[in-house]
Amino acid sequence: MILHLALAADWHDAGDHYRISTLGHTLDDIGFIHCSHDERQLRTVAATFYADVTEPLLVLEIDATGLDVREENGFPHLYGPLPRTAVTRTRPYTP
Numbered sequence: 258m259i260l261h262l263a264l265a266a267d268w269h270d271a272g273d274h275y276r277i278s279t280l281g282h283t284l285d286d287i288g289f290i291h292c293s294h295d296e297r298q299l300r301t302v303a304a305t306f307y308a309d310v311t312e313p314l315l316v317l318e319i320d321a322t323g324l325d326v327r328e329e330n331g332f333p334h335l336y337g338p339l340p341r342t343a344v345t346r347t348r349p350y351t352p
Contacts (some may be wrong), residue, residue, distance in 0.1 A: 258293060258294065258319060258321070258327065258345070259292040259321050259333045259335075260292060260293045260294075260295070260296070260298075260299050260316055260317065260318060260319065261290060261291070261292045261293070261316070261317040261319060261339070262299055262302055262303055262307060262314055262315075262317075262350060263275070263277060263278060263315050263316075263317055264270065264277070264280070264310070264312050264313070264314060264315075265301075265312065265313040265314065265315050265349075266312065266313075267269040267299075268315050268317065268347065272351075273341055273343065274339060274340055274341065275290075275338065275341065276290075276336035276338050276339075277299070277318075278288070278290050278291055278324070278337070279291045279302075279306060280301045280306050280307060280310065282289055284301075284338060288295065289318070289327075289334040289335055290334065290335040290338075290339055291332065291334060292298075292319065292323060292326070292332065292333040292334065292335055293328045293332060293333070297349075298331075298332060299316065300352070303350065303352060304352075309326060313349065313351070314350035315347045315348065315349060315350060316343045316347065316348050316349075316350050317339070317346075317347055318344065318345050318346040318348070319335075319339065319343050319344055319345070319346070320343050320344075320345050321333070321343070324337065324339075324340075324341075324343060325337050
């Protein structure tokens with residue numbers, strides 16, 4: 258399992274495939290979707306990139322089986338859109 262921090266609105270608007278890389282950037286902009294291995298990494302991402310965000314955030318728990326996930330700089334990166342069916346659970350992010 259890998260994790261992705263998402264704006265709740267982006268996830269709800271995604272349709273069958275989620276295409277947001279990270280805050281304010283799409284898969285087409287960056288080339289991959291930023292993910293985390295665990296809660297520690299996720300909290301680091303939240304503190305670094307989402308500290309000033311006031312919109313609701315969700316943690317997407319992702320079954321990476323069959324997805325093009327590559328380890329880069331200590332973080333998993335998903336190359337390609339995230340199928341909604343690969344998300345096994347969503348939950349509110351609480352710092």
